[in-house]
Amino acid sequence: MAKVIHRQRLVPNIHWLELQAPEVAAKCQPGQFVIVMPDERGERIPLTIADWDAERGTVSMVFMCVGTSTHKLSLLNPGDEIPVFVGPLGRPSEIKNFGTVICAGGCFGIAAIHPIARALKAAGNRVVTLLDVKANYLLYWEDKLRAVSDSLHVSARDEFFDCKDYIPRKLELLLEEEKDASLVVAIGCTYLMYRCSQATKPKGVKTTVSLNPIMVDGTGMCGACRVTVGGQTKFACVDGPDFDGHQVDWDELFARRKSYFEDEIRSLCAWEKEVYP
């Protein structure tokens, strides 16, 4: 059982959840994830760790409400307990001085990229952060990210920011400006990571993505999360979640992410009927 310390809607549909989990907090490293199950009938889902405080013994995740599990999580209040909170899982992101690194995040990935940007900054990198939102009111944690970035950019579909195109266009422009950039780290929905990887490929800039396939146990036991990278099958939970975006078989990942598309809708409808009769 893990106790909820804080739960807040950051922007429409995106929530921040902080839980009491001292053992996990003591071990967290950037790029790792946890497996969470919101209640006894719930599903085990992976969430990237967005922040942690080893002293207070807390771990934070930011997630977007999509299916039943995330809707359940979005209704939690301080003091509530969830039956499964296990981690930190996966290999930590590679942190060293690469020179200049572009950190690209969208949706929940804005939060997920934060600990990586922070660690890369601390390792002496010039950190250029690029966030993607559909509209200005969906931007969150801008200050937190600005604090760990040498420069911060936002691509949005409205007129409030410098780029109205989807993130890959802005990324291309940034790569023109940041000639020394030797690494791009992209986190967000699968489509965002795919498009970012495509954008960096012609220039040959190494691009790390944090894959988010469906998982069950998160410890390498079931293989639900298998992805093909460089022609080889890998388990995202133990071999990843970070992989070379230029090597990922994206079509396979898109298909596997949609394995239960209809079931997920059914499940959400059934849950809504129960909660909002």
Place this chain on the structure above:
Amino acid sequence: MAEEKEKKKELAPELKELLKAGFELEWRKELRRAKPVKERMKIPRRKMPQREPEERNRDFEEVNQGLPEEEAVFEAQRCLDCANPQCVLGCPVAIDIPGFIKLIEKGDFEGSTRKLKETNSLPAICGRVCPQESQCEEVCTLKKSTGVSVGIGNLERFAADFERRSGKVFMPPIAPDTGKRAAIIGAGPAGLTVAGELVKKGHRVTVFEALHISGGVLVYGIPEFRLPKAILKAEVDYLRRLGAEVKTNFVVGKTATLDDLRAQGFQVFFIGSGAGLPNWMKVPGENLVGVYSANEYLTRVNLMKAYDFPNYDTPVVRSKRAAVIGGGNVAMDSVRTALRLGAEKAMIIYRRSRHEMPAREEEVKHAEEEGIEFHFLTVPTRYIGDDKGRVKAMECLRMELGEPDASGRRRPIPVKGSEFTSEVDLVVCAIGQSPNPLIAQTTDGLKIGKWGNVEVDWQTMATSLPGVYAGGDIVRGGATVILAMGDGRIAAGEMDRYLRAL
């Protein structure tokens, strides 16, 4: 997998003494006198009551219903109470088999469970999932003379169920607190056995389990229709009442390493983290949607209760035409699960013939009764997907049997030009598991074998690290529950000695 040293075919002298003392008991002599061997040999083996195939193949309720009291006593009468019982030698944990069976014959069912629990802390489970026919029952004297062994497994199940249903669970005496701390990694059959033994000896025991429910393969792997989860829960509750602490949602190697635990004051360790790494055939199309490892398929259904979706949130593919690759017990569990989830056609695809199948005869028989199709001497070579990346067919090849291989089984050889395609919407790959690498990767100095297994001294189950023991599938690859428990018993004895010497 790991080469096990040839097990001694002799019983330990102390055990021989114990068996002899039991044999000489006055009431045992009386039972023997009351019914001569010839009469006992005439009693036919009592049949395990089962639910009808057409009733059971659509739900997850248990298939075997257990012997009623009267039948159990009849069955117990079949046991000849040999002076030199071979069955005990056939049991990996050397249960005093005549001892517990004769207590059933006498009508002392509670005493019978107590006798079982002297050597086996999980009798309700072993009575259900042990391959008795190739262990204790294989060498039963009655089998040698009449061809049909005593139903030892059925009787073990009877005694354990009787105690659980009575609600009067016997609590064994606990030795005075030694203050010494043991960490058990993995709450599967091996780990639970070690925990039970060490806590009885007065040590402070903590079991670390990665999943949210204890039991390991017993909970995520073996389906409800073979081993109801309530039984497992009762066993884990019993361990807790004995004083063992069970920490679920704790991944040793991630949440804390073995060295972290040592720094926290744990003095001795048992690694029983199991064979949690599925093997694949590495044929094209294996990553299509609808192709599962047996681990994932069974975990979704058993641990996450996907059979009750959408009451439970975890989904699983509902198949019309299911193919399960493999011929072991896990394959039988998977295919019978697919059938229960509504498959119109549920098939076993096995590359050798029926004779070579490693699954228990009972499981194969149950599967056949329920309408499972068996396709022997067949191997998939490729899976074909639709435009959404979902499996829609598999390409197979026929095999024929050639010369025996290293395992002594005749090697399957492809028949040229025998390719054919079969429509399927679910494939479960049940061709075995390898040891989970998480602990090996995060424990410096732990010696690992070439299959990723933790290497141990088979006499003591000690690993290359002082105070660190291991057993079950993490050393054996995919083996059986009872072998894991046998390892656990050996390790627990050694761990007790190790702790006392500190």
